[in-house]
Amino acid sequence: MWYQHIREEAQTYLKTFVYPYTGFVTKPLLRPKLLAVFEASLIGITSGLAAVTLKEGVGWLGSLRIAASLKFPPWLLLPIFGLIGGFITGVLVKLLAPETGGSGVPQVKAALAGMRVPLNYQIAIVKMFTTILTVGSGLTLGRQGPTVQIGASLAAWISHWLPTSPSYRRQLIACGAAAGLAAGFNAPIAGVLFVVEDLMHDISGITLGPAIIASFVGAVTSQILGGKSLYYSSDSLDTSITGFLDLKEIPFYIVLGVLAGLLGTVFSRGIIATSIFNQRKLKLTLPWRIAITGLISGLIIAFLPESFHNYTGLRKLLGTSDANLTLSCIAFLAHFILTIFAAGSGAPGGLFAPSLIIGSALGQIVGILQNNVVGIEQPTIFALAGMGAFFCAVSRAPITAVVVIFEQTQDFRLVLPLMIVSIVALLVAEKIDKKSLSDLVLDLKGLQLNKEISANDYLSNIRADQVMHTPVETLDSKLTLDEVKQKFSNSHHRGFPVVDSQGLLVGIVTQTDLAYTRKRHLRGDNLLKDFMTLHPMTVKTRDNLSEVLNLLHRYKISRLPVMEGRHLVGIITDTDIIKIESEQLTGKTNLRTNPPEPSYVVYQTRAPQIGNGRLLVPLSNPRTAPALLRLAAVIARQRNYELECLQIVIVSRQNSPAETVVDTTESRRLLAMAERIATDLQIPIHTQVRVGHDIADAILETVKERHISLILMGWKGDIAPGRIFGSIVDTLMQKAICEVVVVKWGADKFREKEKLAGVANEKFNPDSDYMYSFLGWRQWLVPLRDIPTQAAAVKLLPALVSLSVKPKILLCQVCTQSVVAPNIQEMQQAARMLKHRLHTEVMATSICSKSVSDAVVDLADAHHSDVVVIGASKEGFLRQAINGNIPEAIARGCNCTVILVRAANNQ
Secondary structure, eight states, X not given: OHHHHHHHHHHHHIXXXXXXXXXXXXXOXXXXXXXXXXXXXXXXXXXXXXXXXXXXXXXXXXXXXXXXXXHSOHHHHHHHHHHHHHHHHHHHHHHHOGGGSSOSHHHHHHHHTTOOOOOSXXXXXXXXXXXXXXXXTTOSOBSHHHHHHHHHHHHHHHHHHSOOOXXXXXXXXXXXXXXXXXXXXXXXXXXXXHIIIXXXXXXXXXXXXXXXXXXXXXXXXXXXXXXXXXXXXXXXXXXXXXXXXXXXXXXXXXXXXXXXXXHHHHHHHHXXXXXXXXXXXXXXXXXXXXXXXXXXXXXXXXXXXXXXXXXXXXXXXXXXXXXXXXXXHHHHHHHHHHHHHHHHTTXXXXXXXXXXXXXXXXXXXXXHHHHHHTOOSOHHHHHHXXXXXXXXXXXXXXXXXXXXXXXXXXXXXXXXXXXXXXXXXXXXXXXXXXXXXXXXHXXXXXXXXXXXXXXXXXXXXXXXXXXXXXXXOOEETTOBHHHXXXXXXXXXXXXXXXXXXXXXXXXXXXXHXXXXXXXXXXXXXXXXXXXXXXXXXXXXXXXXXXXXXHHHHHTTOSEEEEEETTEEEEEEEXXXXXXXXXXXXXXXXXXXXXXXXXXXXXXXXXXXXXXXXXXXXXXXXXXXXXXXXXHHHHHHHHHTEEEEEEEEEEOOTTSOTTTOOXXXXXXXXXXXXXXXXXXXXXXXXXXXXXXXXXXXXXXXXXXXXXXXXXXXXXXXXXXOTTOSSOHHHHHHHHHOSSEXXXXXXXXXXXXXHHHHHHHTTOOOOHHHHHHHHHHTOOEEXXXXXXXXXXXXXXXXXXXXXXXXXXXXXXXXXXEOTXXXXXXXXXXXXXXXXXXXXXXXXXXXXXXXXXXXXXXXXXXXXXXXXXXXXXXXOHHHHXXXXXXXXXXXXXXXXXXXXXXXXXXXXXX
């Protein structure tokens, strides 16, 4: 789409010119405060323009409806307008954006609470046009609620154009909501207060500066382009207050507040009851529900006085002394009932303006009675007070109610009456029902808001010091390049913080930095400070994980140092956060406040100990387990090993493995299958189920306890950032003292077999069908780097090729610029040795290429290889990572099965 291209270009520009960085260093050209002002102003302008567009659209369609009703019979025209407009509205909402139904305030409230509620430019556009159709067609709904959702949606859309964190994106959405309401009412202060008071319930979760700027800019834009006020202005209202508040008036204000609280609660409950009836009893589609509501509204309004045809004129009329008791009673009943039906139908439209009309009519009635009894104050003052009281009873936002009316009239003498009626209305309404209308709507949609947690999402409530690793393994900046390489070789870490002689953080070094040393032609005696990344990006101990995750994702890094002042106290990786999110989905918490406990054996079986060693097979995937076990069995038979099958159950770090109750049914079923296969092949097998915090740690503990000679495990192709093959395989490659064999299964033959089984309506049998795939392993490719006769891959070949019939083996040596000439004699000697031992065809070849991985992949394709066997050592594994991650590149580039063999560390 065109907008996606523009968005990508904008983000590229921002990252290049606004947020340029080198390595992990961030140097923004715009100060954060200036950028916040720019974002808030942009949100305010767009929200103001949207509010003006909405106002003009409603005014145009409403004027067209009124003008047509003067030429044609109102009882015919008004219902037709309502029917057609309602049906078109329902179709647009249903097809384009179902989230735009209703006022939109509950949706924004849920989004600010961290729920996955869509907010984007499409929501804003659909909401705008459907609200124009709804209000302009005669339904008694307003446009202030929709401006809140429109402003929030536009802000959410803008936030995706600008690099920002999830928590600040939430603040921008709040700014958009505030700007939308401010532009809708021309009340900037009320916009900010409404967001804090009703939408977020917490002032700590929003930066007031950007919210105030957005509200101010939105209100100014709306006032300049759309007129001085939306519904009320001080010029059209009779606000001639006779004096200060008289004691005789207070009982009438209290009565008004009580009535507003009672009737406001009935109003809210009536909307919910109507919605439930329409959805569960009436069972009409949304277009027909809105269309029938528009038809009924048009019929009722057609038989009311002509002033009711024009809602804007009626609102102004109720604020003057021309409104009598009869007109006020009719206005109250008509709007009270019609708004309940309109809102209950699911039509897009707000409830702020109808609440003000209903409250104004209620206040006018009480004011007329007061004027007839004591004759102190004009009924128009009670009408204005009634607006605030009814608005407060529905929204449960008393401060916003007071400020909205005050900003409309700009008369300080109204503040005290507004405060009295609003507080009384709030107390009465909360006594009857604790929840506001927006909360009731969310409950109806099945969205329960927990206000104690909804202020921030889950990750925002977890600090970096609760997840970080400590103590931190660091490097001295005075180490040489050779010493740094050796340090990487002896550790499974892919990066180290660098400190000076005083222990202060001065940089960070990763495998990427080591790879650049070759391009820069650095010697082994170059110091670490010459090639490390200076001034690394860091986080503080009190920073939340939401901010940490945003930095990791934005700058494509895998770890961040955690600082306490100027001192390095820990390090946090993306894997740590992924584990926290994963356990949150399962209802568990995994905060690394304590070191992990050893794993615990909950189930085991033992066989006779008659082998020369043990081969460990960690099992996790029932689909590939049969093939892995058969491969392990032939290796064990050739070397006279026993099989040790392991199944690991992971538990949260807050639970002790020895004290956690786990279900081992699936684990024992998988191990029972392993026992059947080993029994058929007459191989001794031991099995065990371990409960632990980490898979790699549990495997290493098993290697130590059971004196394992070889580990055979599968790899499904997933790679964690900053890793070679993934966290588990990388850890075993670095730490396991025994031989390690990793298998990446070729997908083509297995998928073809599964597909053929599906076409024939047969069940795919992993046990027999994987064995069938072994028989198809004819062409073997073995790239060699070291002395061929001593290579670990060559030593493993006799066991591996016993799976296939008449295998053909191709030994290959890839020469790069660092090798002067290939040793073809040693290759031919290895080929003759294998041919004599295996009684099969063995060939040797040598090729030259700049890229080892590309050469092997191309040769595997040309040779139609079924299996590629490659070797790696602990130090060689590091060099391969520095030179381009050769094993991973080969495994990913080849469609066939790839077997990686790493010799034991003590060899």
